[in-house]
Amino acid sequence: MKSAGSGARRFRFLAAIGVVPFLGYVAFFLIIPAGSVMIQAFRDNNGRLSLSNLATVLSSQQPWLHSYVVSLELSAVSALIAAVLGLVGTVALVSSSNLLARRLVTTACGVLANTGGVPLAFAFIATIGNAGVATHVLAEIGFNPYDHGFSLFSFTGLVIVYLYFLLPLVVLLTLPPVEALRREWREAAATLGASPRSYWQKVGLPVLTPPLIATLMVLFMDAFAAYATAQALTTGSVPLVPIEIGALLAGNVVSNQANLGDALGFGMIVIVVAAGVLYVLVQRRTARWLR
Amino acid sequence: MLAAFAAVTGSTASAASASSSDACWATAVNLASCGGMSTLIAAAKAEGTLNLTADPDTWANYGNIIKDFGAKYGLKINDFNPDGTSAEELSEINLDHGKSNEPDVVDVGPSFAEEGVHGVPGSFKGPILARYETAEWSEIPAAWKSPVGYWAYDYSGVMSIGYNASVIKTTPTGFASLLLPEFKNAVGLSNSPTSSAAGFSAVYAAALDNGGSLNNILPGISYFKHLNAVGNYNPTEAGGAGDAPMADKTVLATLDWTFNQLSWQKELKAQGIDWKIVIPKGQPYASYYAMAISAFAPHPAAARLFLEYMYSPTGQNLWMEGGAVPATITAMEANHTVSSAALAAVPALSEAPAIASQSQSDKAKNLVVADWASAVG
Numbered sequence: 001m002k003s004a005g006s007g008a009r010r011f012r013f014l015a016a017i018g019v020v021p022f023l024g025y026v027a028f029f030l031i032i033p034a035g036s037v038m039i040q041a042f043r044d045n046n047g048r049l050s051l052s053n054l055a056t057v058l059s060s061q062q063p064w065l066h067s068y069v070v071s072l073e074l075s076a077v078s079a080l081i082a083a084v085l086g087l088v089g090t091v092a093l094v095s096s097s098n099l100l101a102r103r104l105v106t107t108a109c110g111v112l113a114n115t116g117g118v119p120l121a122f123a124f125i126a127t128i129g130n131a132g133v134a135t136h137v138l139a140e141i142g143f144n145p146y147d148h149g150f151s152l153f154s155f156t157g158l159v160i161v162y163l164y165f166l167l168p169l170v171v172l173l174t175l176p177p178v179e180a181l182r183r184e185w186r187e188a189a190a191t192l193g194a195s196p197r198s199y200w201q202k203v204g205l206p207v208l209t210p211p212l213i214a215t216l217m218v219l220f221m222d223a224f225a226a227y228a229t230a231q232a233l234t235t236g237s238v239p240l241v242p243i244e245i246g247a248l249l250a251g252n253v254v255s256n257q258a259n260l261g262d263a264l265g266f267g268m269i270v271i272v273v274a275a276g277v278l279y280v281l282v283q284r285r286t287a288r289w290l291r
Numbered sequence: 292m293l294a295a296f297a298a299v300t301g302s303t304a305s306a307a308s309a310s311s312s313d314a315c316w317a318t319a320v321n322l323a324s325c326g327g328m329s330t331l332i333a334a335a336k337a338e339g340t341l342n343l344t345a346d347p348d349t350w351a352n353y354g355n356i357i358k359d360f361g362a363k364y365g366l367k368i369n370d371f372n373p374d375g376t377s378a379e380e381l382s383e384i385n386l387d388h389g390k391s392n393e394p395d396v397v398d399v400g401p402s403f404a405e406e407g408v409h410g411v412p413g414s415f416k417g418p419i420l421a422r423y424e425t426a427e428w429s430e431i432p433a434a435w436k437s438p439v440g441y442w443a444y445d446y447s448g449v450m451s452i453g454y455n456a457s458v459i460k461t462t463p464t465g466f467a468s469l470l471l472p473e474f475k476n477a478v479g480l481s482n483s484p485t486s487s488a489a490g491f492s493a494v495y496a497a498a499l500d501n502g503g504s505l506n507n508i509l510p511g512i513s514y515f516k517h518l519n520a521v522g523n524y525n526p527t528e529a530g531g532a533g534d535a536p537m538a539d540k541t542v543l544a545t546l547d548w549t550f551n552q553l554s555w556q557k558e559l560k561a562q563g564i565d566w567k568i569v570i571p572k573g574q575p576y577a578s579y580y581a582m583a584i585s586a587f588a589p590h591p592a593a594a595r596l597f598l599e600y601m602y603s604p605t606g607q608n609l610w611m612e613g614g615a616v617p618a619t620i621t622a623m624e625a626n627h628t629v630s631s632a633a634l635a636a637v638p639a640l641s642e643a644p645a646i647a648s649q650s651q652s653d654k655a656k657n658l659v660v661a662d663w664a665s666a667v668g
Contacts, residue, residue: 040413047413063664070668118532125527130476131540146476153526235490236483237519237526239664247486252377253656254485255402256411 034269040262053263064264067239071224072271074155074240078162079219083212085163086170087178093171094178106175109168116165121232124161128152155238158230166219173218177211177286210286217279221272241268316592320440321424322599328426331599332364334592340367341593344383344394345375349554351446352613359609360600366593377403377488384419384585395594397583400488401649404442404581421584423595425602430622434648435579444579445601446615448489448548449570449637449644450496453555455543456565465571466500466514469544470521478518479529479542481551484659487531488578493546494659495647496576505647508655509662516666524667534558537566550614553636570638577616577644578652604628612636 044050057064093102127134128145129152138145151157181204189199227242236243241264248254248261315325316334325331335341341360347370348354361368371392372379377399384407387393397420399407410417422440436443452463459473469478484490498504498511518524529542534555536542545552549568556566582601588594600606604626607617611633623629647655 043413045412061661063661067664121527122535125536125541126539129527129539129541130525151476232528232532234526235480235528235531236485236664237524237667239668243483244485247483247660250376250378251486252400252403252488253491254660255378255400255406258378258411258414 037262037265037269040259041266043259045256045259053260054266056260057263057267063239064241064244067241067244067264068267068271070155070239071241074158074162074238075220075223078159078166078223079216081159082163082166082170082219083216086167086215087174087208087212089167090171090174090178094175094181105171109171112168113165113172116226117228118232120161120164121229124152124157124164124233128157128160153233153237157233158238161229161233162223162226166223169219169222170215173215174208174211177208181207210282214279214282214286217275217282221275221279224268224272224275316595317588318421319591319595320422321428322426328599331592331596335590335596336365338366338590338593340369341590341597342393342395343368343370343597344372344392344397345377345380346370346398347373349551349558350613351448351550351615352609355613356601356606356609360597360606363600364593364596376486381407381419384587385415388587389589393587393589394585395588395590396597397585398445398580399583401442401444401579401581402653404437404583405649407583408437408441419586421586421588421591421594423584423598425598427602427619427622430619431602432618432621435618442581442583443602444618445582446550446607446610446617447577447579447644447646448492448550448615449640450492450546450576451549451552451638452569452571453537453545453547453552453566454569455537455540455559456567457563458540458543462567463544463569465573466497469523469546470518471523474523474544476522476525477541477543478523479525479527479536479545481530481545481547482528483526483663485663488580489530489547489551491652491656491659492548492576492578494663495578495652495655496546496571499576499645500571500573505645505651506654508658512659512662512666515663519667526667530555538562538564548615549638550610553614568638570640572641574642575640575644577646579618579646604630608633 041053042049042051044052056062059065093105096102124132126132129135130146132152135145152160185203186199189203194202225242227240227246230238230240231243231246234240234243236247245261245264245268248257248264316331319325322328322331325334343353343357346353346357348357357368357370360366369392371394372383375383380394380397380399381403383392383394384397397407404420406417407420408418410419418441420441422437424440425443428436428440428443431443452465452469454463456462461468461471461473463469463471463474468474480490480493481487482490484494494511494515495505495508496511497514498508501510501514503510515524525536525542527536527541529536529545530547530551537545537555537559545555549570552566552568556568559566582598584591584594584598601610602619604619604623607619607623608628608630610617611620611629614636616637617623620629
């Protein structure tokens with residue numbers, strides 16, 4: 001009895017040591033920088049404690065509040081579209097009996113969900129930029145999207161580019177809950193006379209709602225924090241918070257405004273933490289269904 | 292008499308002990324401080340290395356400058372962050388103490404040079420730059436240098452239009468030309484004016500052309516608002532990340548420094564694109580960068596030797612051959628030390644360029660930061 005207890009304790013101790021590198025990594029690259037951002041956000045340019053940066057961020061005379069609105073809109077719209085289209089894709093994938101196709105798609109999704117940055121921006125410029133290949137083909141057949149109000153270098157353009165890495169993420173995130181929908185439930189519903197439509201309305205979607213909300217939160221946070229792609233495409237003409245922070249912290253024009261950049265970063269941390277808390281709460285509920 | 296005395300003691304000290312000469316150069320404020328040019332060269336050679344930062348090969352001829360300077364004095368030249376910004380250069384001085392990539396010399400926007408002198412309360416204490424006056428110090432106009440020797444303007448770009456003459460058949464003459472339908476979706480900046488000095492200067496230059504002045508940048512913001520409204524402004528990074536947007540014809544014209552246009556011209560020629568450069572009609576607009584030595588330079592002698600070289604006619608001509616206008620240009624013209632290659636590289640200007648003072652440009656920056664996104668959004 002005693003020996004078993006100390007064995008378990010030793011195992012726990014070893015496990016704790018195993019976690020140390022991870023904790024160190026998180027401390028150095030997440031907690032300490034985030035802490036520094038939060039401290040600097042509350043200091044004025046003379047180093048004194050102050051709410052002046054936050055007041056500037058929230059002032060209606062300044063452009064910053066508007067950039068939060070645009071950032072939130074872009075992240076929400078991209079996340080919603082990705083979730084709807086992605087869920088349809090996942091359901092189709094799970095219903096498919098072709099195992100090879102399923103494996104290929106999930107592997108591809110794993111890769112594509114992690115594509116981003118400047119290369120992605122250039123790939124889209126080369127395809128549907130104003131001088132892109134697809135744009136050229138469309139113009140040849142008499143429909144140049146740029147003559148009809150479309151531009152890659154706009155809010156709409158960014159939504160399209162973001163979908164490129166958000167959609168595969170939805171498939172990866174919704175695959176486990178959709179697979180957990182048991183065939184017996186559908187059969188039972190059908191036996192009792194439910195149409196496919198009412199099955200989804202009364203059984204499928206309610207069961208999927210918690211994991212879907214969790215997925216939405218992940219998508220939202222992913223889109224909200226994206227920087228390099230949007231910077232390469234729009235350089236702030238679609239005013240997103242990360243781009244504004246970049247200009248304040250690491251630009252060639254504005255000097256002496258780093259604390260304001262930190263205050264903008266603090267606002268992003270608050271929003272991401274809120275989304276994260278919602279994610280954890282919903283995720284707990286989801287876990288029940290996936291057991 | 293005192294100066295002669297200082298020079299004598301300086302040279303005695305360096306002659307007495309070669310190893311202490313490097314320590315002497317770490318605080319030297321001019322050549323005479325530690326025994327003159329030959330001792331400086333010897334000390335720099337003993338250091339063997341110079342660390343630059345944010346000086347890309349394609350920017351203002353730095354590629355050739357680094358090659359020539361390194362070969363002339365047998366030094367290894369590093370640039371660990373060629374695409375860095377002014378803000379990053381100051382951060383490197385502050386954060387990279389004792390690391391192998393700590394910079395010796397920085398080349399920054401003037402407001403950042405002043406920040407390096409005075410520090411940023413709550414962030415870092417100034418000065419983080421070293422005082423040093425090169426042999427040609429007196430040839431730099433008084434308004435273009437730190438009164439106590441922390442920094443001096445080094446070279447300027449002149450705002451110019453570069454355009455793809457393989458596609459665009461009518462030569463643009465000024466800002467109004469870029470509003471024409473043939474530039475649909477295709478007029479770019481290297482980056483947002485809130486982030487790039489060239490972008491900011493394009494707005495300033497547009498202001499001068501549209502009824503504004505160095506004290507009033509608003510007409511420049513209105514110009515870009517109009518450019519965006521007619522569908523010609525393309526916000527992609529045209530030049531910030533290289534010439535790719537120009538090479539694939541996403542961008543057919545850019546507003547940028549003469550020296551960047553010249554370097555794109557060379558690169559695009561290889562891809563069959565005839566990139567032409569025009570100074571917009573009216574008063575030209577120019578803006579200088581400032582060079583300074585880090586107070587903590589790991590190679591203090593090499594750093595000072597690099598500044599001596601850059602402010603001598605050799606270095607000034609090399610910047611000019613890259614399309615930049617050097618700080619001692621007036622003196623060089625008087626002394627007939629401008630090389631013919633340098634004269635050929637910089638387009639002739641119709642009149643002296645407008646150059647904003649720091650207070651003028653600080654005021655303009657605040658307006659651009661406040662209004663830019665809503666103007667082109």
